[in-house]
Amino acid sequence: MTAMRVDAKVVMLGKESVGKTSLVERYVHHRFLVGPYQNTIGAAFVAKPTHVGDKVITLGIWDTAGSERYEAMSRIYYRGARAAIVCYDLTDSSSFQRARFWVKELQNCEEHCKIYLCGTKTDLIEADRAARQVDYHDVQDFADEIGAQHFETSSKTGNNVDELFQKVAEDYNSSSFEVMPGEMSFIQKMKNLRLPHVALRLH
Numbered sequence: 001m002t003a004m005r006v007d008a009k010v011v012m013l014g015k016e017s018v019g020k021t022s023l024v025e026r027y028v029h030h031r032f033l034v035g036p037y038q039n040t041i042g043a044a045f046v047a048k049p050t051h052v053g054d055k056v057i058t059l060g061i062w063d064t065a066g067s068e069r070y071e072a073m074s075r076i077y078y079r080g081a082r083a084a085i086v087c088y089d090l091t092d093s094s095s096f097q098r099a100r101f102w103v104k105e106l107q108n109c110e111e112h113c114k115i116y117l118c119g120t121k122t123d124l125i126e127a128d129r130a131a132r133q134v135d136y137h138d139v140q141d142f143a144d145e146i147g148a149q150h151f152e153t154s155s156k157t158g159n160n161v162d163e164l165f166q167k168v169a170e171d172y173n174s175s176s177f178e179v180m181p182g183e184m185s186f187i188q189k190m191k192n193l194r195l196p197h198v199a200l201r202l203h
């Protein structure tokens with residue numbers, strides 16, 4: 001495993017099964033895994049270099065478990081995050097309520113963390129418009145109110161996935177926040193702590 005300098009810590013948050021892992025898989029490995037759904041246990045980490053103009057920004061992405069059982073652990077992973085991708089499933093209105101919960105948490109605890117609201121599984125809506133349970137305009141109004149970005153994506157087709165992470169990298173690049181010097185050491189600390197259920201995938 002080679003150490004890679006991470007520029008921006010990004011955390012994936014949202015109710016279980018909304019598609020956080022699938023988003024990361026699509027973005028990092030350009031694939032959509034079919035087969036039985038396997039819930040994330042604890043969290044997983046992946047580092048992905050991203051081109052922004054002539055620069056390379058490495059996003060360190062923490063994919064957290066959506067199950068409420070792991071809620072306390074998810075809080076560990078959003079500490080110091082520069083961006084949070086707060087996901088909800090467009091076909092499940094309760095997942096949007098959960099997204100609001102995470103937004104509140106971030107507003108209270110991580111004021112410098114930029115929020116990206118991400119409605120997932122657009123392919124299901126395209127196949128059946130009646131499947132939509134979360135209105136685009138309602139979310140856009142909410143995004144405007146909290147100063148967040150708003151995307152709708154499909155990890156199955158790839159719709160808008162690269163655009164979402166590209167925007168995260170571009171915003172990071174153009175933001176005035178300082179680069180966090182200890183990001184890799186944060187990961188090292190996590191490893192040293194031997195926290196259960198942390199999968200580290202460095203690319």
Ligand SMILES: Nc1nc2c(ncn2[C@@H]2O[C@H](COP(=O)(O)OP(=O)(O)OP(=O)(O)O)[C@@H](O)[C@H]2O)c(=O)[nH]1
Nearest residue numbers: 016017018019020021022037039040066121155156
């Ligand atoms: N049709 C469709 N299904 C999706 C999409 N994204 C995820 N899924 C499915 O939704 C289920 C849950 O996806 P995951 O990516 O594992 O969800 P998660 O949010 O990481 O779940 P937890 O690890 O439990 O928090 C899986 O069966 C996926 O195949 C999508 O864009 N379209």
